[in-house]
Amino acid sequence: MISIDDAFALCKSAALGAGASEDVALSLTTAAVAAESRGQKSVGVSHLFDYLDAMKEGRLDGRAVPVIERPTAAVFRVDARSGIAQLGFDRVFNDLVDAARTVGIALFSGRNSYTCGALGYYVERLAEKGLVALATANAPAAVAAIGAKRALYGTNPMAFAAPQGGGPVLLIDQASSATAYVNVRMAAKQGNSLPEGWAIDKNGEPTRDPVAALAGALLPFGGVRGGNIALMVEVMSAMSGANWSLDAPSWVDGNQCPGIGLSVIAFNPTLLDPSFESRLANHLAMLRSVHGVFIPGFEKADALAASVNRGLDIDDDMLQKLRTMAG
Template identity: 50%
Template sequence: MHLTIEECHARCIAAALGAGAHAAAAESLARAVVAAEAAGNRSVGIAHLPLYLEALVEGRIDGSAQPQIEQPLPAILHVDANGGIAHLGYDLAHQRLCTAARSFGVATFAQKEAFTCGELGYFARRLANEGMVAIAATNGPALITVPGGRRPVYCTNPLAFAAPLGEGGVLLFDQSSSETAFVKVRQAAERGETIPQGWAIDAEGRPTTDAAAAVEGALLTFGGARGANIALMVEILAAGLGGANWSLDAPSISQGSASPGTGLFIVAIAPAAFGPEFPNRLAAHARRLEAEGVHIPGRGKAEMLKNAQREGLRIPRRLMEAIDAYAERA
């Protein structure tokens, strides 16, 4: 199906409302998944929305939840999502976070008791578009193991970084601590496909290329112990500081009726606090690096966003029909 961004957004809102989300939560969720789709991150875009819709229907997301925001210090925002989606708590705090960063040079957002947040780069990109340098970290139910381990101990624990480039561009990367994203393995399992060697182990701790066996086992960290160290750092930031569930304690995002209670941690830095030239200096340096063959992450996603705004989105008809079916519940 060929849809404009606005049409896709409206249909996602209708589906979330039908699944039990209140209006503000439906709007926040739809905006995030459509943004991921438009940026080319389709595994956490529209195809990821049914996971949220099922969780709303089955109680893993409280569709009526109202986030509570506290500001214990001028540059610290602490949010309790109260079992709702991660996006609404952030949306309600976004402008306060930017204001605090501009006032103090740096500000921090920490959220607990939320469902998993999908595309982590979505939050960092929004801050970069406000002229901020941003670092974001999040966790979820345990899915990956460490070298020598046999059972999952961390989530994929991604880390995202974004910075404003001159002339409105954004440098952005969003990468997991695992060799691949869990959603890719799950989708391969649903299609009966194999996965590359080194991505995962089975439930007995043996290396596997069977995606279905990997879903029952654990993903592997990238770079061995180095990736495990990054996963631990993310866990401390996302779960430790904000009081969210450790990955080992987080309930499933696809079964049961309990919220995974995950965390989201974001640092916003105002470059203007250090001088006025940062975006242009970074843009000039990025051009030098590109001349040396260095890939500057974020360029491709920015182009995809422009194309999506101009040309719309192509969504598999069967997927969109399944999403539309939730709207009929309202």
């Protein structure tokens, strides 16, 4: 076990050792440790190594300074310039919150970045400021639309968050595919089989072999409807000027940045209903206690509390690798 603070310091030092600037290392480490602390290991510290490898191999500019434009009072357009998506979001965050509170709605539109990491990270932060938020992001093609024999869309996640009075943020974060790419990669590493309906091989045939799935394509959840959502996310994310998933270079191989898009919309619910937070809290409590409904967000809050109390259970090999990279 390692404390959150110690893990943060180690991850930041490793990012600096991989060539990141101070600002990039801070933004990237904050996001990775936040995911790890909430039990999202596939997009936590293990995913940080994808960023560090990408810096070394040229897919990610670890010293890129995002270009920020504000064409209207409520629109923030950010070009990551082959860097990370998190840094541009961090730099406009306070202004984005102020704009949403004042105008009622505000938009962050990012392009030309490496992967966005845990998408829920962006909306959770806005919900903690009393805002309702929706985010979409595309990615290099890894998902086949129903009827297709090859990957056409990214895993194209959506995330949604809303504040509830006196309780954890309602937080929904899920891919348009049957599962996230990083989960398939982890299954391949651990030698585990995939459930039926998650993937096809390179010939377009159904497969439960994660290695064959990585060479083929994932499938959208819910058949055609999941594919429709993947396409919707694609349009929402790429309207920033980002690459379409089909045109995006790989995020795990080569020396070109994927150049993906990220859209985050923030709403001020109190302009519509001053009692929104308390009403949502009462409604979620009823759903959870009376009807036994799983309410997403509670499990991440519980995981975070446990991480604060006990520290993070990070694999010894990963810790040693981080120490080596940190020098």
